[in-house]
Amino acid sequence: MRKGPILGAVLAGGRSSRFGSDKAMALLDGRTLLEHAMAGLAPHVTKVMICGREGGLADRPHADMGPLGGLNAALHHALSHEFTGVLTTGCDMPFYPVDLPAALIGDTAAILHGQQLLGWWPATLAFELDAHLGEENSRSIHGWLDRIHARVVKMPELVLPNINRPEDLVALA
Template sequence: MTDSPILGAVLAGGRSSRFGSDKAMACMGDGRTLLDHAVAGLVPHVARVVICGRPGGLPDRPAPDMGPLGGLNAALHHALAHGFGGVLTTGCDMPVYPASLPAALVGPEAAILKGQQLLGWWPATLAPDLDAHLAADNVRSIYGWIDRIGARVVEMPGLVLPNINRPEDLRIFTPRFPE
């Protein structure tokens, strides 16, 4: 782990095109939204949680509608400016955050969970590098960023996490939360 405080960031700036409406505000069977669940998953592991890419949260950086990298860039700059050592991220469509994940991710270099690139650890010192990446002529894919910085890929065999991209994904997962 790190000696500096850790910032948690929920990347919530997507357009929810596959979902058909604002999936961050979709309610689970327990009456809480997907966004509420994402925040609650990070809270035990971080000093503070920010929401990126939504009104009232950190705006994407350097411009709106940058996808997950715009939210991550905003979080990295916020972390750097406020004395956080790095950022643990999750997506607003990830209602489960495993308690064992931070210990596996946090280290001297960036790391992601295999198959879930939004579940990651990003040292705050990467902020200028992400600025340069976003300024370059590229696809702005999170995969391109991960490759560029050589992020460590963490495997957790047997771990299956729900990712809510469509209304049917929410219907399948919701029974786990009784009314």
């Protein structure tokens, strides 16, 4: 794998339907979940971008594509700005493990077992994701992972909170 700068991408374009309001803006310890996610990625990347929200990278090929639309935007941004690849997290993942990038980054795409948004994506996958999203029923992240034969990294000792409902946030606080 070619060494080079890494782009961090916080995938934040979801509808937050289970949460009931914009969970990226929900507060945990005085900071938004989005701020926590960005701060977690920052030490591991050259630059952090927000995907799928106003002020960030717009989903590609169009809005409302879910996590893959944000990932596609990040991959194309990475490719056009000479980043080697993209480390991703979701806006509902307030903690980013320090040792995760070393386990994920490699020649091929990789995700953390059970947390498909915690991933490593070589920038060269940008046009492959374009093709995937152009097909019918292509919004499933599992279908994408199967298509590109993504590695699944297991770290059984790692337990990460994922905030999907208000009670998840209350339990964490």
